[in-house]
Each structure stands twice: as structure tokens, then as C-alpha cells.
Amino acid sequence: xxxxxxxxxxxxxxxxxxxxxxxxxxxxxxxxxxxxxxxxxxxxxxxxxxxxxxxxxxxxxxxxxxxxxxxxxxxxxxxxxxxxxxxxxxxxxxxxxxxxxxxxxxxxxxxxxxxxxxxxxxxxxxxxxxxxxxxxxxxxxxxxxxxxxxxxxxxxxxxxxxxxxxxxxxxxxxxxxxxxxxxxxxxxxxxxxxxxxxxxxxxxxxxxxxxxxxxxxxxxxxxxxxxxxxxxxxxxxxxxxxxxxxxxxxxxxxxxxxxxxxxxxxxxxxxxxxxxxxxxxxxxxxxxxxxxxxxxxxxxxxxxxxxxxxxxxxxxxxxxxxxxxxxxxxxxxxxxxxxxxxxxxxxxxxxxxxxxxxxxxxxxxxxxxxxxxxxxxxxxxxxxxxxxxxxxxxxxxxxxxxxxxxxxxxxxxxxx
Amino acid sequence: xxxxxxxxxxxxxxxxxxxxxxxxxxxxxxxxxxxxxxxxxxxxxxxxxxxxxxxxxxxxxxxxxxxxxxxxxxxxxxxxxxxxxxxxxxxxxxxxxxxxxxxxxxxxxxxxxxxxxxxxxxxxxxxxxxxxxxxxxxxxxxxxxxxxxxxxxxxxxxxxxxxxxxxxxxxxxxxxxx
Numbered sequence: 001x002x003x004x005x006x007x008x009x010x011x012x013x014x015x016x017x018x019x020x021x022x023x024x025x026x027x028x029x030x031x032x033x034x035x036x037x038x039x040x041x042x043x044x045x046x047x048x049x050x051x052x053x054x055x056x057x058x059x060x061x062x063x064x065x066x067x068x069x070x071x072x073x074x075x076x077x078x079x080x081x082x083x084x085x086x087x088x089x090x091x092x093x094x095x096x097x098x099x100x101x102x103x104x105x106x107x108x109x110x111x112x113x114x115x116x117x118x119x120x121x122x123x124x125x126x127x128x129x130x131x132x133x134x135x136x137x138x139x140x141x142x143x144x145x146x147x148x149x150x151x152x153x154x155x156x157x158x159x160x161x162x163x164x165x166x167x168x169x170x171x172x173x174x175x176x177x178x179x180x181x182x183x184x185x186x187x188x189x190x191x192x193x194x195x196x197x198x199x200x201x202x203x204x205x206x207x208x209x210x211x212x213x214x215x216x217x218x219x220x221x222x223x224x225x226x227x228x229x230x231x232x233x234x235x236x237x238x239x240x241x242x243x244x245x246x247x248x249x250x251x252x253x254x255x256x257x258x259x260x261x262x263x264x265x266x267x268x269x270x271x272x273x274x275x276x277x278x279x280x281x282x283x284x285x286x287x288x289x290x291x292x293x294x295x296x297x298x299x300x301x302x303x304x305x306x307x308x309x310x311x312x313x314x315x316x317x318x319x320x321x322x323x324x325x326x327x328x329x330x331x332x333x334x335x336x337x338x339x340x341x342x343x344x345x346x347x348x349x350x351x352x353x354x355x356x357x358x359x360x361x362x363x364x365x366x367x368x369x370x371x372x373x374x375x376x377x378x379x380x381x382x383x384x385x386x387x388x389x390x391x392x393x394x395x396x397x398x399x400x401x402x403x404x405x406x407x408x409x410x411x412x413x414x415x416x
Numbered sequence: 417x418x419x420x421x422x423x424x425x426x427x428x429x430x431x432x433x434x435x436x437x438x439x440x441x442x443x444x445x446x447x448x449x450x451x452x453x454x455x456x457x458x459x460x461x462x463x464x465x466x467x468x469x470x471x472x473x474x475x476x477x478x479x480x481x482x483x484x485x486x487x488x489x490x491x492x493x494x495x496x497x498x499x500x501x502x503x504x505x506x507x508x509x510x511x512x513x514x515x516x517x518x519x520x521x522x523x524x525x526x527x528x529x530x531x532x533x534x535x536x537x538x539x540x541x542x543x544x545x546x547x548x549x550x551x552x553x554x555x556x557x558x559x560x561x562x563x564x565x566x567x568x569x570x571x572x573x574x575x576x577x578x579x580x581x582x583x584x585x586x587x588x589x590x591x592x593x594x
Contacts, residue, residue, distance in 0.1 A: 053514060083501045127555040137580050144552045157500055158469055159513035160547060164563075165500030167553050173506050173565040188557060188567045 008034055010047055011065040014072060020153055021049065023060075024069045024108050024116075024142075028052045028149040034062060052149070069109040073153045082117050082147075086169035087178040093126035097133075100126075104139055113150065119143040124170055418446040418545060419479055423454045423491035423519075430534040434490070437538035437575040438545060441560060442585060452477045452489070460496050468495040468510030472517050481516060484592035486548045488541050489519040506565040508540045511547035518544040535573045540564060542575045549585045554578055 008017055015021060015031060023029050029049035037044050037059065047065055049058040060068060074082070094100040104122070107115030120143040123136055132140060144166070152162035168176055171186035418438050420431060431448050438446040455474035458466045472489075479487055495507045511518035525536035542560040554561040557568020559578035577585065 080501055087502075124555065131556075134580070140555075141552055141580070141584075148552065151501075155501065157498060158510075160511055161497050161500050163513075163547075163553060164497075164505060165502040167563045168500075168502035168505045171563050171566045176502065176505065178502065186563075186566050188571055 010034065010062065011070065015065065015070065020052075020073045021070050022073055022113075022146060022150055023049060023051075023058065024146065026051055026058055027145060028073065028153050029058060032057075035059075052153075069112075071112055073150055074113045076154055078113055079151055079154045082113060083165070083169055084178070085117060086121065086166070087172070087183055089184075090121050090125045093122055093129060095126075100136075104136075108139070108143065113147075116143050116146050116150075120147060417482070417485045418442065418444055419449045419481075419485060419487045420446065420541075421449045421477060421479055421487060421489050422451045423475075423489050424451075424493070426490060426492075426522075427533075430537060431490075433534040434538045434541050438488075438542055441542045441575050441577055442545065442549075442589065444589065449479050449487075454491060454493060465494040465496045466491075468497050468507065468519055471495070471519055472510065472512060484589075485516065486545055487517045488545060489517070490522065490537065490541070491519060492522045494523045495519065495521050508564045509544040511544040513547055514550045515548060518548055520544050529570065531570055531573050536570075539569065539573065539575050542577075546577070546581065546585065549588045551577075551581050551585060554581055 010016065010031065017031050017033055019031050021029050021031060026049070029051050032048045032050050034045060034047050037046050045062040046059040047062050049060065050056070051058055060070065094103065100122070104119045107119050111118065119139065123132060123140040123143070126132060126136075127140070144163075148159055148163045148166060151157065151166065152159045155162070157165075169178070169183075172183035174185045176183045176185070420435060420438075422431070435446040435448060438444075452475060454466065455471060455476065457474045458468075458471035460467050475489065477487070477489075481487065495510060496504075497507055497510055507521070508524075509518060509520035520537065520541045522533055522537045522540075524530055525540075526533045530536060531539065539560055543564055546561045551561050553563050556562060556578040557566065558572040558574070558576060559581055560575050561577065561581050562568050
């Protein structure tokens, strides 16, 4: 049941049977009639269209003709005006993809010729800045396909000529003019990512950019051009080097360590114990046989008297006392108690009112290493007054916590 | 299958190069069919150039086409096409958009600022064969579908399609009857 009369009005009354129309989803079509089709038990009045590309038949419910953006092919004057707009320099592309997507979708369906032109021009401008995503590349192709078909239909030109003319406006060849006005010849544009392009720099304000790159604190560059992280690190260093802060840290550590110890001992006694524990030739002799693995003592006895052991050098500066199987069982505990005592004494010294001498901001590393060596070598070389090791111990104690709590931010935050 | 027909003399190595590049770009067989004569009826008023749409209509060629076969005519003569709203522009070939035949000219190749004959002809042929597969111009300068007068076309002599155009042409080729 077909009605082929040309008097039938379709849509808002501007479309008639036989008209060439633009169907945004299909391309250029020709209205062939209005029919009533029975679909799912209902009678539907449909407008039948013939697609010009391949002659395929498209049916659209008559009530939805305007909703899908069906419109007549533009006039020659409108196409000419469109070329003026194409040849004119465009605005900056919309960089927010959400806004762009919404606007382009509206323009394609309901924007008519102007809407399609805006989509093409906007995406063309964007393509010169950065490669288009797949969906937008498809949209760009659809807009181009519609415009080429419409130009060819309106001006009765071959499709290829229509496309070439469209691109004479978008990529003007040298010497191209529009209404006597010379156009700027096309320049080389950056290659797209699909063939291996570099990422363009101009992506400010794009949401994807923020997702791809985690700036965090690392590239938060402030006015002076110095990364924030570097400044924070510098600030941490200067905080730690602050003498008051160092005193606090030493005091806290000393309090923590002494709380574990029950019987505080004199520093000199502890130092002597530590020396014994370190010099195994004397302190570890009696227990060597007890802890030696089976079979190591007997051959020695067979061979006769063992040569006297060579004199051992003092352990390297700052090195931990050597722990061997021959060490006395209490050696480890003594070393710990020595360290605790050193810290305690250092805290006491620091707590006392001092002369106005200012502590050095950052002790020299050479001194820090030399201090333990002197402490260990002292009793062996020459007995010194008991008050003498205190400054060395104090220095060692003052330096030791200064390195370790560097990573402990809570300690710093609790600064009083 | 893409079939090459020459409308004039071309070195065999140039034809071989064009055939290889077309085969690589579209993944289709490409063979050299032979030679035909330029139709005198397609001569323009200036008697020097040929009207490309008319040339495709008037050409006397007995090459057999099967289903979706494409024929590319290669000539060294200058071509013209109907003038559009932007006036006359450079003309390197003329395809029947979405159809089966295209004519490509080597006119201007090998000159100053232009690609060599074999490379330029292969790229132009690939461009117009793309139009036969309904491909539109591409903004990517490295793609063979980039406008042929644009600087990118000569800047990147490789005959390659961008990802989008390659997929689109592959879809069309797969849906083809042959």
C-alpha cells in the first residue's frame, strides 16, 4: 500500500516525495514514497527512502522524520556560504571531550548543514593539535561523508571533485583563492598516533591528560622553578640539623632506651666490658672450646702447641663489635647496655644548662666516624680521666639519632 | 584484485614498484593488465589536457572485471576535472568514488619538490584506489589518503594507510563479492 503522490507533505511540510534529502545516519537519499507497513501487529506509516550510494531502501516512521534530522539537500547559495566559512580561519578547538562529544552529537542530528560543518571544522582543527580518538575519527569521517555527498548533490558535481573542493578550503594548495582573496597554503601537520605520532604538547585542560599522568608532588613546580619535593627535602634536612630538634630526639631516644634497662652502670665500666667483648683473644678464650664445632679442637691438640695468635687490630671505626661463636654469651647485652648508657649520658649532658656555645648545625662526618674508634682504643692505649670520653660519647650520641629519625615524620611533628 | 592498465609508456620497474606498493597497502592482488589508448574524445578544449571523468567513460578497454575488481589507468598526460566552488586545483587523478575505475597521472612527478616517478606514482595510485574503496581524505600526513597537494604527501613517501583507513578498507574488502 504505497502512496506515491507528490502532494503528500512529510515532516514539517518541507519534504515531498521525490526530494533529495540528507539523512545524517545514512547519507544522501531520495524520498520514494509513504507506505503503511504492518509491523508487530500494528500499522505503521513509514516514509521510504532510497540511498543514492547503493540504492538501498531505508524506511523511517513518518512521525519520526523530523526527530532523526532528515532535511532537504542545501541550496547552491548555502553551499557557497559554507565554503566561505570553511576557508575562514576557525576558532580554537574545544578541548573538553565531554562538552565536545555532546555538542557534536547534537549538531550532527539537529544542526543541519551548519551543524555538520561545525563538527567537521572543529574536529579538523582538533586533528591539527592532537590525534583524534577512534569515535571522533569516525564522527569526522561521517561529517565529511555527509558534506561531500551534499556538495555533490547540490552542485551536481562528481563526489571526488566535491571532496577535493572541500579540502581546497581546509588544506589550501599554493595559489588557491576564495573570491579573489588568497588563502594561506596548508602547512605540514603533526602525524597522528595511528602511524606513530608524538604526543602533542597542547593538551591543557583535558581530563585524559590528568588521568594518564600522575603529577603528584613530583612536578609541582613553584614560582622559583624548583620542584616542591626538593624544597621539602631541604626543609627536612634543615629541621634535623636544628640543634634544638637534635636535643629533643636524643632525649627521647635516651628515655626510651633507659626505660628498658634496670641497672644503670658507670660509663667506664661499660666501655671496659665492651672492650672485653670485642677483643676475643682474652675474653673469649675460655668458652672457645665449648662453642667450637666438633672436630676443630682435637686436631689442634694433635698438632701440638698452636702458635700464638697474631695481634688483632682494632675494629674499624664505627664497626659493630664482631660477633663470633667464641664470644661470651653476655657480650651482646653488654654492647646494648653501652649504647643505652651513652645515650643516657648524652641526654643528661644536653639537658644541663650550657654555656652560650652553639652546637654545630651539621657535624662533620669524619668526626662521627672517628669517635667510636677512639672510644674502643682508649683503655688499651692509656688510661684517661673518666670525664674525657664524655664529649666523644656525647658527639656520637648526638649524631646517631640525627641520621635515623630523618624518615620519621611523626617525631618531627611532635616538636614542642 | 587491482588491475593496472597503462595509457602510454611506463618503465617496467616503475610498474612493478606500483604493483608491489598497492599490494602491500591493501593486501590485495595487483597485476599489470596491459596497455590501452588515450581516447581522443576526452581531450579538453585546450587540446593538451584530458577531462578525467570523460576519459573514464570513453576509454576503450577490454579488461574483464570480476565483482569488486578495481582498474587503475596510469597515464602521463595532464588531467582536468569540472571546476568546483573553490576553482581549479591540482589534479593527480580521478576515481569513480566507491566505484571500480580510476585514472592516475604521473604528470609533474620527478620535478623539483616532487616525489620520484616510481614512488610518487605508487602513492598517487594508492590514494585513488582508496577512493574506490570509499575512503575519504585523511588528516594524517603519513597516510596515503592525505590530500595529494598537501606538504605531508611528499614529506612522507611511504605508501601506508593510517589505522582507521586500513580498517575501513579491510572491512570493505571483506564485504566484497569477490
